[in-house]
Amino acid sequence: DVKVTQSSRYLVKRTGEKVFLECVQDMDHENMFWYRQDPGLGLRLIYFSYDVKMKEKGDIPEGYSVSREKKERFSLILESASTNQTSMYLCASSSHAAGSHIEQYFGPGTRLTVT
């Protein structure tokens, strides 16, 4: 079974803090993604990566950065957390080897609260 793990289920941070969210997958997937999930807004793509050290902006990259130093790990960084970044953050991975008719596998999510 593909496993995608995220470092924390719940996180509470103060405004202005630097926040690191870690995601690890164990299936040697090339592609990794960070989304935020908000009621009424669905899933919105923040950043994605299709290879080590590669990153691409998604739909809402402002206020975020990412790091992919190893294939299995994709980190999301909030340089200076703000209250409007309070959300559920989902990490996902997928393999391009199987072509495009494949699924993304999701982690359990990190619920981040910025106070």
Place this chain on the structure above:
Amino acid sequence: AQRVTQPEKLLSVFKGAPVELKCNYSYSGSPELFWYVQYSRQRLQLLLRHISRESIKGFTADLNKGETSFHLKKPFAQEEDSAMYYCALNMGDRDDKIIFGKGTRLHILP
């Protein structure tokens, strides 16, 4: 622009009644469509994909290119179907980026 529209935020259906979750898409290429589901306290997971033409947990979805729709259907709702459902479009890029709809919460009434 590519877009996935789920017109209903919430759908309440009685147990045993038919279910239809609507999804419309906008994409000029050849679409690859999926339904994802998130049960309470569980992670988001794939329910079905149009290319497989499969029935999963009694759910089916047919791609209608003329109406640009991919509605999810089940003839008889069960209480365990209560969940959040997302329709998703894969544009077939090398990075397998997916566009998700805003989701529909399905609530099965006893």
